[in-house]
Amino acid sequence: MTFEKNILCIGAGYVGAPTMAMIAAKCPRYKVQVVDIDREKIKAWNSDQLPIYEPGLDELVKKTRGRNLFLSAEIERGIQECDIIFVSVNTPTKGFGQGAGKAADLQFWERTARQILENSAGDKIIVEKSTLPVRTAEAMERILNGNPKGIHFDVISNPEFLAEGSAVKDLESPDRVLIGSRETPEGVKARKAIVEIYANWVDRDRIIESNVWSSELSKLTANAFLAQRISSINSISALCEKTEADIDEIASAVGMDSRVGRHFLKASVGFGGSCFKKDILNLVYICEGYGLIEVAQYWEWVIRINEWQERRFILNMLANLFNTMAGKKIAILGFAFKADTGDTRESAAIYVTRGLIEEHAQIVISDPKALDNARKDLHDVVDRVAFEPDPYKAAEGAHALAILTEWGLYKELDYKRIFKSMVHPAFIFDGRNILDHKRLFDMGFNVFPIGKTPLKHF
Ligand code: UDX
Numbered sequence: 076m077t078f079e080k081n082i083l084c085i086g087a088g089y090v091g092a093p094t095m096a097m098i099a100a101k102c103p104r105y106k107v108q109v110v111d112i113d114r115e116k117i118k119a120w121n122s123d124q125l126p127i128y129e130p131g132l133d134e135l136v137k138k139t140r141g142r143n144l145f146l147s148a149e150i151e152r153g154i155q156e157c158d159i160i161f162v163s164v165n166t167p168t169k170g171f172g173q174g175a176g177k178a179a180d181l182q183f184w185e186r187t188a189r190q191i192l193e194n195s196a197g198d199k200i201i202v203e204k205s206t207l208p209v210r211t212a213e214a215m216e217r218i219l220n221g222n223p224k225g226i227h228f229d230v231i232s233n234p235e236f237l238a239e240g241s242a243v244k245d246l247e248s249p250d251r252v253l254i255g256s257r258e259t260p261e262g263v264k265a266r267k268a269i270v271e272i273y274a275n276w277v278d279r280d281r282i283i284e285s286n287v288w289s290s291e292l293s294k295l296t297a298n299a300f301l302a303q304r305i306s307s308i309n310s311i312s313a314l315c316e317k318t319e320a321d322i323d324e325i326a327s328a329v330g331m332d333s334r335v336g337r338h339f340l341k342a343s344v345g346f347g348g349s350c351f352k353k354d355i356l357n358l359v360y361i362c363e364g365y366g367l368i369e370v371a372q373y374w375e376w377v378i379r380i381n382e383w384q385e386r387r388f389i390l391n392m393l394a395n396l397f398n399t400m401a402g403k404k405i406a407i408l409g410f411a412f413k414a415d416t417g418d419t420r421e422s423a424a425i426y427v428t429r430g431l432i433e434e435h436a437q438i439v440i441s442d443p444k445a446l447d448n449a450r451k452d453l454h455d456v457v458d459r460v461a462f463e464p465d466p467y468k469a470a471e472g473a474h475a476l477a478i479l480t481e482w483g484l485y486k487e488l489d490y491k492r493i494f495k496s497m498v499h500p501a502f503i504f505d506g507r508n509i510l511d512h513k514r515l516f517d518m519g520f521n522v523f524p525i526g527k528t529p530l531k532h533f
């Protein structure tokens with residue numbers, strides 16, 4: 076069968092692979108290939124045990140794999156065969172040299188661009204799927220178009236806004252798809268070719284076209300705004316704990332103002348995930364580079380408040396567990412950075428667990444999907460932590476429970492049974508405000524929510 080378009084994606088991670096599976100599902104007339112340097116990951120994508128957990132992803136991959144979705148480690152062949160190439164390799168925070176701890180590490184991106192150049196014999200459209208500093212497209216154009224072969228590359232920015240745990244739903248009906256290009260005739264033509272792909276299933280009025288710099292910067296700005304809302308509500312949660320105000324009531328009252336909106340106002344132990352911190356640090360670094368020091372500081376505080384919120388959670392536990400956690404068993408329920416994912420990147424749980432270990436607590440971690448990643452995150456202290464998939468067993472003999480991920484199953488647990496199996500007085504620190512605090516208090520627990528007055532029996 077001959078396909079209408081040949082599309083390649085380099086990088087089979089959380090973003091690249093699900094996005095391509097959705098394109099393959101919605102566009103059976105296109106051949107979609109996904110390649111990755113990690114052979115083990117590709118093997119997993121081709122097995123029944125996919126490398127990531129996302130609701131609905133198994134079905135999507137099953138439906139398309141081998142039909143018009145192909146996953147392999149043959150990067151060079153993929154580049155040769157395709158004229159539209161999405162690049163979704165990771166762009167972590169740089170860990171060395173100038174900008175260490177803030178700037179984006181673009182080495183994978185640049186290496187991929189050079190690999191594309193080496194293996195291309197004709198014009199191609201390169202789509203930035205990875206989140207990149209504003210004006211990266213310019214550097215890419217220089218690398219790609221400074222070639223002696225006379226080949227022309229158009230660099231398009233098409234940031235991904237999907238959130239983990241709802242990736243399939245977000246890809247199926249996105250709030251918007253943003254596609255940015257140079258405003259030249261070739262740039263606009265390349266942009267239209269990408270618009271055409273999404274128009275197979277996304278309403279045309281949800282597909283936004285813009286200049287390439289706006290598109291690059293929109294992604295960083297969107298993540299910065301979302302994270303800022305969480306830090307804003309978390310900052311107020313601390314004030315609530317001092318004043319008997321209730322953070323959920325405030326969020327609801329404030330969020331009902333349609334100018335504010337109700338989303339992303341849930342107070343928590345702190346935001347995590349691979350994007351928020353990395354992208355804000357990146358934004359801060361870029362602003363500093365342009366001498367916009369006040370702007371940089373403004374955004375840096377979003378991260379500082381988040382770190383403070385995580386630290387506050389640990390100190391609150393310590394203060395209420397009679398200022399000592401040494402030797403006490405603490406059960407951590409939830410290690411993923413949010414519910415419905417096994418991903419633990421930048422999870423507040425990592426920071427909290429390490430803080431509790433420093434206090435010589437005995438930690439047991441339970442999570443329905445994230446225990447493998449938790450073991451990796453804590454590899455250097457693994458002898459001081461136990462991992463237990465069953466939350467009831469994790470809670471047995473514990474002095475305190477700390478809810479760190481808002482998994483639905485934690486709302487449904489039999490807390491009477493748990494209370495009986497714990498050391499008394501028994502404590503619950505609800506880092507997600509998902510439990511019925513009054514009910515737990517009536518059962519005998521001492522309950523410490525976020526941004527609410529604690530319910531204590533003494
Ligand atoms: C993506 C984006 O790329 C990132 O910029 C954005 O901020 C978040 O989403 P994600 O899909 O979450 O990142 O990253 P990851 O799951 O780490 O996947 C990246 C993949 O690229 C990995 O499988 C890695 O093996 C692959 N890769 C990396 C290559 O194939 N080639 C390389 O040179 C480097």
Ligand code: UDX
Nearest residue numbers: 235236237238239339340341343346347348350412413
């Ligand atoms: C985010 C963006 O939402 C997405 O658009 C972008 O493409 C990638 O980054 P993701 O990191 O997958 O997605 O998850 P998100 O739902 O944004 O949650 C991030 C963190 O914020 C989680 O730790 C979550 O628990 C926390 N959060 C979210 C809160 O603490 N309170 C809220 O109200 C919302």
